[in-house]
Amino acid sequence: MKKVVKFGGSSLASAKQFKKVADIIHADEERRFVIPSAPGKRHMNDTKVTDMLYECYELAEAGKKFDSELKQIKLRYEEIITGLDLQLSLDQEFVQIKEQFKAKAGRDYAASRGEYLNGIVMSQYLGFPFIDSAEVIVFDEDGNFEADKTNEKLKARLQEMDYAVIPGFYGAKEDGTVKTFSRGGSDITGSIVAKAVHADVYENWTDVSGFLIADPRIIDRPEGIETITYRELRELAYMGATVLHEDAIFPVRKEGIPINIKNTNAPEDNGTWIVESTCQKSKYTITGIAGKRGFCTINIEKDMMNQEIGFGEKVLRVFSENGISFEHMPSGIDTMTVVVHEDEFIDKEQKVVAGLHRLVDPDSIEIESDLALIAVVGRGMRATRGTAGRIFSALAHANVNVKMIDQGSSELNIIIGVEDRDFEAAIKAIYDIFVVAQL
Numbered sequence: 001m002k003k004v005v006k007f008g009g010s011s012l013a014s015a016k017q018f019k020k021v022a023d024i025i026h027a028d029e030e031r032r033f034v035i036p037s038a039p040g041k042r043h044m045n046d047t048k049v050t051d052m053l054y055e056c057y058e059l060a061e062a063g064k065k066f067d068s069e070l071k072q073i074k075l076r077y078e079e080i081i082t083g084l085d086l087q088l089s090l091d092q093e094f095v096q097i098k099e100q101f102k103a104k105a106g107r108d109y110a111a112s113r114g115e116y117l118n119g120i121v122m123s124q125y126l127g128f129p130f131i132d133s134a135e136v137i138v139f140d141e142d143g144n145f146e147a148d149k150t151n152e153k154l155k156a157r158l159q160e161m162d163y164a165v166i167p168g169f170y171g172a173k174e175d176g177t178v179k180t181f182s183r184g185g186s187d188i189t190g191s192i193v194a195k196a197v198h199a200d201v202y203e204n205w206t207d208v209s210g211f212l213i214a215d216p217r218i219i220d221r222p223e224g225i226e227t228i229t230y231r232e233l234r235e236l237a238y239m240g241a242t243v244l245h246e247d248a249i250f251p252v253r254k255e256g257i258p259i260n261i262k263n264t265n266a267p268e269d270n271g272t273w274i275v276e277s278t279c280q281k282s283k284y285t286i287t288g289i290a291g292k293r294g295f296c297t298i299n300i301e302k303d304m305m306n307q308e309i310g311f312g313e314k315v316l317r318v319f320s321e322n323g324i325s326f327e328h329m330p331s332g333i334d335t336m337t338v339v340v341h342e343d344e345f346i347d348k349e350q351k352v353v354a355g356l357h358r359l360v361d362p363d364s365i366e367i368e369s370d371l372a373l374i375a376v377v378g379r380g381m382r383a384t385r386g387t388a389g390r391i392f393s394a395l396a397h398a399n400v401n402v403k404m405i406d407q408g409s410s411e412l413n414i415i416i417g418v419e420d421r422d423f424e425a426a427i428k429a430i431y432d433i434f435v436v437a438q439l
């Protein structure tokens with residue numbers, strides 16, 4: 001068995017956290033390839049090293065002094081090194097970083113140093129060899145990630161190695177310019193490495209015990225999700241449930257490698273398994289609930305709309321020509337509703353209305369705002385009768401007026417539109433009927 005283990009910033013924020021991480025790695029010799037993030041927050045008001053690096057580099061780029069800011073970053077590492085009793089000096093590294101900052105080596109280079117230095121510390125502490133990700137994670141000239149080239153390079157490099165530390169978040173273009181993924185991108189590095197070594201599992205260690213059925217800011221201590229499929233996760237992540245970088249799914253998904261989200265502060269918890277497909281029934285009919293606020297609807301009415309071929313295409317053209325993506329489009333015989341993100345739409349509202357008048361000549365257009373969307377997701381819904389019925393009766397009991405319903409033919413999710421002020425009550429009602437009532 002081979003495991004790739006990625007540790008997030010809060011798991012590596014201090015010497016104390018590093019010790020927990022080392023215990024986790026040493027407890028299982030299959031944990032062979034380690035992907036560290038940069039040190040994250042030690043407490044609520046702390047600053048992540050990545051953010052410190054961005055700020056410091058901004059000063060350097062503006063030609064201002066940045067010595068004291070860089071010193072603060074160095075201190076973060078020294079605190080860890082001393083706390084771990086390591087004989088390691090990063091003096092030379094910091095001399096070089098300072099030179100590169102002065103030479104304006106770029107924001108990505110600056111940010112990447114967080115992971116790079118943490119990788120060096122981690123490799124010393126574990127006694128595992130260090131691999132600079134700039135040598136194995138490849139980006140093209142335009143800064144796009146090169147999956148195939150990376151896979152070849154990584155495979156060749158890791159083939160003969162039993163253990164390695166490979167820092168997350170960055171790689172380099174062929175000319176050596178360092179390039180990072182978007183924020184939270186160490187998750188992606190872990191997934192890429194898992195694919196290259198054909199890992200049996202990609203363990204992603206963070207500060208929560210996996211995904212929760214609902215948002216803990218709305219539901220008091222919601223239950224965790226034991227197993228979720230990639231497709232379910234996509235639906236929930238799109239609606240705001242975030243633990244893992246979205247792009248981290250693709251490399252492992254293609255290889256059928258499961259991801260296990262684990263908690264560094266509670267390693268005995270099972271966490272959440274993210275899998276391609278499973279015969280394991282989820283504990284409840286639904287796997288999770290997620291939602292987002294800030295949508296609005298554009299209701300278009302026209303007599304005999306149903307007979308007008310191409311009506312829908314023209315409506316959507318108006319939105320796409322204005323650079324607005326649409327979320328849903330429920331329709332009736334003579335009505336069509338387009339649901340969009342309010343902040344994408346608001347500035348272009350009148351242009352869209354004019355465009356619709358010109359192209360489809362409707363009888364009326366009505367715009368409503370303050371819509372919240374809730375996704376009830378679950379592979380178990382397909383095999384269960386009455387799910388929709390239960391949702392809507394729960395909402396009716398909670399006095400929530402349903403403004404929109406959309407169920408995809410995959411029967412994997414039901415999307416419900418409610419007024420913004422009913423958002424939390426609706427999520428509570430759905431959680432209660434499917435989870436609390438089953439306990």
Ligand code: ASP
Binds near residue numbers: 183
């Ligand atoms: N350190 C980077 C960030 O804060 C990348 C990561 O942690 O995954 O976004």
